[in-house]
Amino acid sequence: MSPKITTELLKQLRQVMKNPRYVQEPVQAYIVPSGDAHQSEYIAPCDCRRAFISGFDGSAGTAIVTEQHAAMWTDGRYFLQAAHQMDSNWTLMKMGLKDTPTQEDWLVSVLPEGSKVGVDPFIIPADQWKRMSKVLRSAGHDLVPVKENLIDTIWTDCPQRPCKPLITLDLSYTGVSWRDKIIALRSKMAERKVMWFVVTALDEVAWLFNLRGSDVEYNPVFFAYAVIGMNTIRLFIDGNRMLDPAVREHLQLDSTLEPEFKIQVLPYGSILSELQAVGAGLSPKDKVWLSDKASYALTEAIPKAYRYLTPYTPICIAKAVKNAAETEGMRRAHIKDAVALCELFNWLEKEVPKGTVTEIVAADKAEEFRSQQKDFVELSFATISSTGPNGAIIHYKPVPETNRTLSVNEIYLLDSGAQYKDGTTDVTRTMHFGTPSAYEKECFTYVLKGHIAVSAAIFPNGTKGHLLDSFARSALWDCGLDYLHGTGHGVGSFLNVHEGPCGISYKTFADEPLEAGMIVSDEPGYYEDGSFGIRIENVVLVIPAETKYNFKNRGSLTFEPLTLVPIQTKMIDVNLLTEKELHWVNEYHRRCREVVGAELERQGRHEALRWLLRETEPLARVQ
C-alpha cells in the first residue's frame, strides 16, 4: 500500500474553505466525518468523502482540516492501516490512547481566537453537534453548518449516488404488512403524545415498508427518508423506482385507500424543506419524534421546543424483535448457509494441503458455495478470511498485498455471512487443517467455554445484554487471557448484519433489555499478535427458558443457536470442558447433523454430508 498524495487536494479544500460561493464567512477548520446523511455503518462510494480527502478508507475515522493542519482520528483497529494509507500531510490521532486529544480539545489548541469550524449539517448527528459546539463555544469558537459539502465541491470524479431497483417482500417473509407496521408505529406515537415521526435510518425505512434495495454494499437498503404523521405517510425517494409495477402494487400507490394509509412519494432531496414546513405548521404541544442520532440539519428543521429525541426509535425496537415469519426465515437462511460452509470446509480440507488456497481464494469459494443457495442476494459483510498472524487482526480483510496461503501449519479463521431473501447470516469458525499445538487447543477451548457460557446462559426477562458479556470472558480471565471487542451485536432479518438496540458488550450500557425474538451474535475470541486469531461465532435467538422457579413469573430467557455449523473438535481439549459443556457440544453437533444433514441429503451434496457426519461425531472424555 502506498499512501495517497493529498497535497493538491488539501490546497483545494483550504481554498473552498474561504470561498464565499460556499461559505458565508471563511471557516478555519472543516470536519469530514465518516458517515452519510443516515448515519449508516456501511456507506455508498459517493459518501466516502473522508477516504477521498485522506486516502484512509477504514470503516471509522474523522478528518479535520485547518489552514495549517490535517488530522485523522481513528481507533486501534486502524492505526496501522491509516498510517500506511495517509501521506505526511496528515497527523494520525490514535483514539483510546491516553495522550490523544479529543477533536474538540485539539481544535481549541490549534485554532486562532474566534475561529469558525465548518461541517456538513447533513452528515453530523445532532448529539455530536451538540457536544462539539458546546466545547468550541466555551473556548470562543463557533461550529457552523456549511450547506454545500466542501469535499463534493472539489471531488470532480465523485461517483453518482446509487439508485438501484427495489425488492418487495411479501407477508411470508415479513410476517406483518407495512400497513400494520404503520398502525403499530402510530400507536407508539400516540402513547408518547407525538404527532410526527421522522424515519432517518435506512434500515428503518426498509423495514417499515417491507422493501429492500442494494444502494449500499452488504446492506439491502436504499436511500430514502420517511415522515409519518397520524394521518399522512410521506416517503422521500429518488429515481424510477416508483414506476416498477410490483413496487406500486406493494405500496398500493394506485389503490383507493383510506387517506391515512395513502403514501405520498416525494423527491429524496426535498426532505429538509418538507420537514421545515412541518416544523413551521406545528401547534403548541405538538411533538416531532426523531432519533438523537439524526442529522443536525433535520433536527434543526424542528424548533427545539417541539422535538422529542430518543436514542432508540420505536422502529428500531420493533425491528429487533423478530416475528414467527422472520424467525422461520432466519432458520432457513442459516441452514442454507451451513450447507455452503460444509461444502467449503470439506473442499478446504482437500485443497489446503496442496498449498494453492490463499485467503482470497477461500473467501471467493465461500461466496461461490453461498451463491448456489436459494434466495441468495449478496454477502452481508466483507469476508474476513485470515490465516496465521492475519487472524490476530480483528477486522482483517484479505487484499493482494496481505494475501496469505492457507497451510496445515496455521490456524485459519473465517468470519463471513450472507444476505438471503429470508434472512441474514454471520458465522465465524476457526479451523486447523493439520495438527494444532497444545497451546492453540487450550486457547480455543477457553473461547469455546465462553461461547457456551453465553449461549447456555439463563437469565430473567428484562436483562440487558451487556450483563452477559463477562460470562464469555470468565474462562479466559481465569488463565489471564482476554479479547478486546464486545461479545455480540444484534442481527437484522434480511437487513443490516449489525443492528441495535441490543447486543452483548461491556462497552454499552444503553442497550435495550433482551426479549424473546431478538437475535444477536455470540462471538468471543482470543488473539495472539503475530501468531493466530481464534473466534467462535453463532447467531442466536432469544427464546423463553424453562427454570425451576421462573423468577416469580417474571419469566426466563435463554438462547437457541440459529447457526448450525460444526465447531472443529480437533481444536478442543476435552479435558478442559465440564460435563455440562461437553454435553452442550455433543447436543449442538447432534442438531447440526440432524438439521443440516437432512438439507445436504435433500440437495444431494453427499461428500459434504460425509464431512458433516465425521465432524459431528460425539466427543468423549479421554480417560
Added chain:
Amino acid sequence: MSPKITTELLKQLRQVMKNPRYVQEPVQAYIVPSGDAHQSEYIAPCDCRRAFISGFDGSAGTAIVTEQHAAMWTDGRYFLQAAHQMDSNWTLMKMGLKDTPTQEDWLVSVLPEGSKVGVDPFIIPADQWKRMSKVLRSAGHDLVPVKENLIDTIWTDCPQRPCKPLITLDLSYTGVSWRDKIIALRSKMAERKVMWFVVTALDEVAWLFNLRGSDVEYNPVFFAYAVIGMNTIRLFIDGNRMLDPAVREHLQLDSTLEPEFKIQVLPYGSILSELQAVGAGLSPKDKVWLSDKASYALTEAIPKAYRYLTPYTPICIAKAVKNAAETEGMRRAHIKDAVALCELFNWLEKEVPKGTVTEIVAADKAEEFRSQQKDFVELSFATISSTGPNGAIIHYKPVPETNRTLSVNEIYLLDSGAQYKDGTTDVTRTMHFGTPSAYEKECFTYVLKGHIAVSAAIFPNGTKGHLLDSFARSALWDCGLDYLHGTGHGVGSFLNVHEGPCGISYKTFADEPLEAGMIVSDEPGYYEDGSFGIRIENVVLVIPAETKYNFKNRGSLTFEPLTLVPIQTKMIDVNLLTEKELHWVNEYHRRCREVVGAELERQGRHEALRWLLRETEPLARVQ
C-alpha cells in the same frame, strides 16, 4: 405507626412560600430533597427536613409542596413505610412504577402557567438542578433558588447542627500525612490545569486532613468544607474544635510552615462568600474543580466558564485505593469484628431456643460484643437484625412494632458492622438455629455459589466492578431466582460504609475500574416475600492475582476476603457445590479458624473459640 399530622405545618409552609421576607417573588411549589449541603447518604437530625414536613423518615425521598398538593417520591424499599407515616395531605409517588410521573413532569402537570418552583440551592446538587430547571423552563416555569431554607423557618424546635470534638489519626492509621495528600492532590490539579479544588463531601474533607468526627450517626465525619489552591489551604469548620491542642498540633496550626501548607481556618458559614471571592478573582484559563454533585449554590459561585466538574473527584478516587497502613488496619478491624460475631452466634445458639431473644435484643447484643473490642467507636450503620418474613425486607431495621422473636423454626439474617479506629466493617450472615428446609438450603447454596463466584473471580486490571455483577447471579438465574439489589459497594477505612467510586452492581456504569487496594462488599442474596431472606456478605480487598498468562502483562486481579466469620455449613447443600466451590468454603473456614481462632485464644474467649472450631469443620461431599 400512626401518621404524622401535617395539616398545620403545610399551611405554615404555604404561607412562607408567599412571604416576601423569605422569597423575592412567591413560589408556587417548594421542593424538599432528602440530602444535606454535602450530599451525604446519612444526615444529621437538623437536616431531616423532609421527615419533619411529611413524617416519612426513610433514607430516600423528595417532597414537593404546591399551593394545592403535597407529594412524596420514594422507591420500592419505602412504599409501605411512607404510606404508613404520612397523613392524607400527601400523595405517594411510587418511583420505578411505569405510571409514576417524574417530579418535573408532575410539576408541569399541576402548576399554573409561568410558575416559580423554589428549592434550597445548598441542598440540591448542581446536576439535578440542571436537569430539573431545563424541563421546567421548556414548560414556561422557573426553578428559583430560595436562600433561606423555608422548612427551617417553620421548624421551631429544629435541633442544633452537631459540632462534636474531632479525632486525629496518626500515620500508623492513615499511612499518608495530610501534607502528602495535599501534595498528591495538587499534582492531580496540575495535571488537569486546575488552580482550585473545592472539597464538598464530608468524608473527603475527613480523609484529606486525617481527621474524624461524630457529627453524623454511623459516619465518622464532621461538618466542614475545604478549598485547596495551589498555594493555599482553607478549612471551613465551626466551633471550638480548633482549640483542641491535639487538633492544632495535628494540623500544625501553630508551627512555622511553608506558606503553601499553612491551613487557614474559616467559619463553616463563610464558604459561599469565600468561594464567590475566589470566583471573582479568577484569570482567564483558571479553572475550579468541583464534583458535579456539589450543591447548586457552590457551583454557581464559580462562573460557568471557569468550572471543571467531574463525577468523581481526585480525592474520591485516591481514598478508594487503600494503602498498606489502611489495609492492615482494615484486617485488624475485621478480626476483632469476627471475634464479636463468634461470641454473638455462640450466645444466640444457646439463647434462641429459650424464646427470649428478639431481633432488637440480638442487635443490642451484637453491639455489646463489638463495643468490647479495642478502638471500637460506633456502629457503621443501623443493624439489620431480621428473622423469618422480616428478612425479606431488604432494608429492614427492627423497631418495637415489628420486633420478632428469633426461633428454631425461622431463618435469621444479621447485616451489621462497626467503626473501629483502624477500620470499618460490614458483614451479613444468615443462620438457622433449628433444621432448615431443603428449599431454604437450596436457596442459601445458590447465594453462596454467587458469593464465591465473585470472591474467587479473576479479571484483568482495569475491569469495572459492574462487569462482575452477573457472576453473583448466575447460579440463582439457572433456577429462575434473582435478587433486586446490587452485589457490592465500596467501603471506607474508618469512614463511610458506602463510598464511591467503585462497586459491583448492574445499576451503575460510571464506576471507576477496580484496582489493587480497593475494598468492596460482596453480598448476593435471595428474598422470599413473607417467608425469609438470605444474604451472605463479606468485605473483600482487591489484590493482584497469579494467572498462567497474566493478560500480556496487563496484570490480573482477584479478591481476598477481609471478613472472616464462618458461613453456616448447616445451611449448605454440599451436593450443589462444585469441587472448586467446596474447596473455597473449606479454605475460607481454615483461614477463619487460623486467624480469628488465634485472636479468640489471645482474648481468652474459649467458649466462642470452641464454637468457631465446630463451625469451621471441613465439609465433605455426602457419598
